[in-house]
Structure formats: structure tokens, C-alpha cells
Amino acid sequence: MRVWIFILAFLILVFTSNPAGAQSCSYTGAGDWVINATDVCADEVVNLNGNLLVESSGNLTLDNVTLMVNSTSDGSLRIENNGSLQAVNSGINSSSGFSYLFITNSGADLLLRDSGVSGVGFSSTDRWRNGLYIGSDNSEISGSTITGNYMGVVLEDIAGCTIRDSVFDTNQLYDLYLLSSENVAITNTNYTTLVRNWYLNVKVVDNQSYGVEGAYVVITDVYGSGIYSGNSLLDGSVPAQSVREILENKAGIDIVYNPYTINASKSGYYGNESSVNVTGDVSFEIVIEPENVTSNVTNISTLVITVRSPPNGSVYYKPDLVNGSFIKLEVETNINVSSCDYMLDSIVAGSLSETSPENFRAYHDVSDFTEGEYVATFLCGIDATENTTQTTFFVYPERECTSDLDCDYDEKCASDFTCEVLSCGCGYPSNHQCVSYECCEDDVCQTDEVCDLSDHTCEEVQCECGVARNHKCVFPYPDYCCTKAHCRVNQTCDVIDHRCVTQVLQVQAPESVLYGEWVRVYVGDQDNNSVSGASVIVTYSDSGNIYIFSTNVHGIADVLINESGNVQISARKADYFAGFTLVDVAPTFDWVLFSVIFGVIFVVILLPILLKKGDLLRLARFGGLGRPLKLEKTTSGKVAMLRIKNKTSENLKLLTVVDTVPSGAFIRCNLMPEIETIDRTTDRLKWTVLELKPKEEIDIEYEASGFYKGFAVEFGGKRYEG
Structure with missing residues (x-):
């Protein structure tokens, strides 16, 4: 039995308590809301779908309440106060877009404190339909906002009312309409239009x-x-x-x-x-x-x-x-x-x-x-x-003014009743008060903005070159540029990365040539891009003679070597640092005379020595007097192919393959070489071949942006050129 009593009490508690969001006041949400006793609503949103009628015995307090009046046509619903109505920190509005009526009759009490009223009244010859109608002496509006009504407040046949610290705004016809009303105290209240009728x-x-x-x-x-x-x-x-x-x-x-x-x-x-x-x-x-x-x-x-x-x-x-x-x-x-x-x-x-x-x-x-x-x-x-x-x-007679309205728009009425000109600093006078500008100096704007003093607004810094920092356009790092004019002598501007790049000529030519040979010289910039119109200067150190050539659109100049000895080949062009390389020139060789002398020496002196048994076997293994290796180099575009073949009948071990390319020209290879810098113009590439079997042939393929002729293989203390 006690269990059932407990369950019944629990159910009564659940169904009679307010669910989340329900109104704590007496209104059910349907029909008229009639107040004939004391009722307090707090912290609620109340949707009024009927009339709110406060009878002479009623007392209604709205505390932090939003009252939404759902009129179906202008004036179809009304709030009529014949008792006491207080709204504190509350808002009374139309939820449907249609106006409603708000009437306080004679003998009733009305208090609006720190509240807002909107959506009241429409055009009618009945003044009580025009706005927030007050026909009672016992009314006070303080700290409130009366806005968006046909008329703000209509006061008729009253002997006293207090309106203070409030705002009347965007009411359609008048903010305040007084008819046969006396002792209406309006203090510290903003309004635009007031009509006084009798x-x-x-x-x-x-x-x-x-x-x-x-x-x-x-x-x-x-x-x-x-x-x-x-x-x-x-x-x-x-x-x-x-x-x-x-x-x-x-x-x-x-x-x-x-x-x-x-x-x-x-x-x-x-x-x-x-x-x-x-x-x-x-x-x-x-x-x-x-x-x-x-x-x-x-x-x-x-x-x-x-x-x-x-x-x-x-x-x-x-x-x-x-x-x-x-x-x-x-x-x-x-x-x-x-x-x-x-x-x-x-x-x-x-x-x-x-x-x-x-x-x-x-x-x-x-x-x-x-x-x-x-x-x-x-x-x-x-x-x-x-x-x-x-x-x-x-x-x-002793006053210039009693309020700001008696002064010019750019003045205020001082405590001694004189009009004083406003001193607004960063602002301008309007309606007797200073209105602040958005800015008067750059420091109040964002770092990428400046203060436009023509209208005192912060505007984004427009940089044709540079970035906006500290309210101006600056170069964010050394050597930043947008045009060549921003760079030093012998520099150009990389307009994509906005960096000044030093222009240096690089000269590529064979390390050694023969007297009387035509040599192809390539002139590139710091990125190995061809440079046309560069002067190629050939200086012979022994004689001091100088010859000048010029590169074509591909950065190439064909140079005739007509003296032997050491030769410096340099390149010059305006806005570039000069580059150079050294070339060793060998004199022309008399092969006929050399063959005769070598044959005699070989037959008379060397052959008897070489005809020892061990030498004969080695000579046989290496194919007699021929070269032990077949070396071949081919290039196509940016690809070079080095082909090495063992011509002998025995295994060759620890071979070093050596090739040279212009400095920085090497790109990649499936078998990465060892890269050595010979000088500022040439890099040496080295590969090590552990073993090359008889008649075996291997290929080394790599990519580079430039090549020199020939390559070499070193083994057994000897160097074989290919």
C-alpha cells in the first residue's frame, strides 16, 4: 500500500511541475489571459494568442519576460490594464507583424522600467488605437525604449505622468501625443516629435x-x-x-x-x-x-x-x-x-x-x-x-541657453548657461555632441591599414611593390625587388620570387685543345641559362694577343685556337660579373716522324724486353698491342651515355670511370657518381666499377644540362681516354 502511495505522489509531482521551457505564470497559451489577482511571470517567453486583461483587482508583474502578441490583423488583440501592470527588464512586441492595442485606463497603475514596447497602434480617429495609450495619472516610464509604433505614447486627460531616461525612436507619426494632459514630467529622454493638444x-x-x-x-x-x-x-x-x-x-x-x-x-x-x-x-x-x-x-x-x-x-x-x-x-x-x-x-x-x-x-x-x-x-x-x-x-535675460537645443549644433550649453563650442579632438560635432571618427592617425588602424584623413576611415594599404607592414609598404627582406631598378649593379630581379639575383657569367670550354683547332665555347648565367651577345675574349698568355668573339642566341661562340701555350677564355656582358676558364693548347704533333722514331726504338730496344714469356702471355690476354677497353660516349639532349667494354680475355677489377661537366650541370643518374669540383667552371664525375668480365660491356647513363667531349677510365695505374 505504501509503495502505491509513493508512486502516486511521484506521478503527481512529475505532471504538476513545469517542464523545461514552460511558463511559470498562469497563462495557458490559448484564449484570453485574465488577471484578477496577483500574478508574477519571470524569465519566460510568453506567446499571447488572446487578449491580456488586467482587471481592477488584478496585479501582474512581468520580470525579464518577452511577451509576443500574435495579432491576426491590426488591433485584433489588446492589452487592457484596469488594475496594476508592471514590466521590468521585459519586452512587449508583435510576433505576427500586425499591430496590437495597449491601453491603460483611468485609475489603473502602469510601470515600464528598463523595458521595450513595439508594434502598438495604427491609424484611427480613436486615439486609444494610435499607440501606447495612457489615461491614468499613476503611470511611469523609465529607462525604456518605445520604438516601431504608429504613435509612441498617447496621454489623454491625465494630471500627472513621469517619463525619464528613455528613448522614443522610429515611431511612425509622433513620439509623444498629449491631449488635455498636465504635469507630464519628461526628463533625460530622447525623442523627435511631441504634440501638445488641448x-x-x-x-x-x-x-x-x-x-x-x-x-x-x-x-x-x-x-x-x-x-x-x-x-x-x-x-x-x-x-x-x-x-x-x-x-x-x-x-x-x-x-x-x-x-x-x-x-x-x-x-x-x-x-x-x-x-x-x-x-x-x-x-x-x-x-x-x-x-x-x-x-x-x-x-x-x-x-x-x-x-x-x-x-x-x-x-x-x-x-x-x-x-x-x-x-x-x-x-x-x-x-x-x-x-x-x-x-x-x-x-x-x-x-x-x-x-x-x-x-x-x-x-x-x-x-x-x-x-x-x-x-x-x-x-x-x-x-x-x-x-x-x-x-x-x-x-x-542673463542666459545664453538653458539646454543644448538653444545652441548651435556644434555647441553645448555649459553650466553657466553659455554656449560653448565643442572641442572634439578626433571627431566632429553633431547635434551638440562629439561623434568620434574611425581614425585620425594610422596607429589606431590595423597594421596593414592607413587612416584616410579625407573621410577619417581606415583603408587597406595598397602596395604596388612590397608588403603592408606598420601602415606602409616595405620590402620584407634584403634583396626584395619588383623591378631591376630595386637591385644593385650586375643584378636582375626575379619577379616571381621577388628577389635580386646576382648575374654571373660562366664559361665552359675543353680543358685542353690542339693548336689550330676550333673550340666551341658556351657562356651561361648563374643558372646555366644561355647568354647571347656576350663578348668572348681569348687571351694568349705567352704572346699577350687578344681575340674577341661573340655568343649567338644559344650562348655559343666558336673560337679558333691559333697559338699554343696557356689560354684564358673569358666572357663579359653589361650587368653581369665576368667569368673565365683556362685552356691548355698543345702544339701540332708530327705523327709520321713520331711513328718512325717509335718503330725504331720499339724494335731495337723495347721488343726484346717485352718478348719475355710473362709479357707475351699478358700481351696475348690484352689482345696484343691494342687497347684493353673500348670506350664510347654519346649525348642526346640532356642525356649522356658512357659505354665501357672489356676487350681482353681476363677479368678487370676496380675500374674508375671519370667524366667532366660544366659546374652545376649534373642533374641525376641511376647510379650516383662521386662529384668533385675542379674549379669554378667544371665538375668531375666518378663511378667505380668493381669488376668487368672478359668481353663484358656496361653502360652508364646520366642527365646534365651541359657536357664536355670525351671521358676516361682508370685502372691498373693507367688512364684510358675515350
């Missing part, structure tokens, strides 16, 4: 203050744009109008819409037109007098006063004042009047001078005024006709 309630009355029904009323702003036109109701009123006081545009020019002109007319009444400055909710009565009643109303007429200076809502700092002390007061009237007077905050008064018909002007010294807001009231009239109008302005 309600204007107009009522048409007669000279007995009774409402006049059916009067035709036209309301226009300072630009003549129509706000309302229609007939008054039974009590003389017209529908309350939302009129605009100002549109603040931090990216452009603020637009002030005051004063508003109200015109009322009705058959059987004298028409009337008046103006009013709307800086708060205004209830305004305009009087129209019956035509059959003698007028005793002296302040109502068709006289219209237009304030030219100061504009409503204008701000004056010391540089804005005439001569640094005076403010200009100027009005225009639509009819000739006899006088215009003014009052400033009902404290000081004066008269305006007529500068032209229907234009009056005065200058008032405000240098000793206390900083702040002032209301200028103008009273103009003639005989029994008079009218008044007001305008509001701000005076800071």
Missing part, C-alpha cells in the same frame, strides 16, 4: 449671456487652417475641439498654432470675431448681439488683434534681446484703432506707438526681469470698439 470649448451667447442656437461658428488656427465649422447647439455650444498648441520637432522647426480665431454669425445678429491663445483647456464665450438691441457691449466687435512679437511660447535669452536688454512688443489690427496698450503679468504696463496704420510697436526693458514665464496682454480699441489678446513668452 480642448477648446466654444459657446455662442447674446448680450444677456444666453446661449444662441444655430449660430454659424468657424474656428481657424494662426495659419488660417480650419479646425471647425458648424452651427451651435441649443445651449449655444459647439462640440469640444482638440486643438494643437505646439508641435515640437527636434529634427526641425517647432510649429506654434496660436492664436486661434473664432468667428460667430447668425441672421439678425451682429457677427463677431475674436482670438484666443490655447495653452490649456479653454472654455471661451463669444458674444453676438441682436441687431434690434442698442449695444452696450464695448469689448466685443469685429476688431482682431494679431500679435507679431513676441510669438506665443517663444523663449528669449540675452542674445535674443534687442541690445541685450529689450524685448519687442508688436501687434497688428484689422481696422484702424486709436490706441494699443499692453500689460506684462498685470505688473507693468505701457503703450505701444503707432508705426503705420494698424501697426503698433514698443520696446520694453526686461534686463532686470526674474527668469521665467510672462504673459503679455494687449488692449486695442477705437471709440466703443475694443478687444484684447494675450501671448506667453519666457525670458532668461
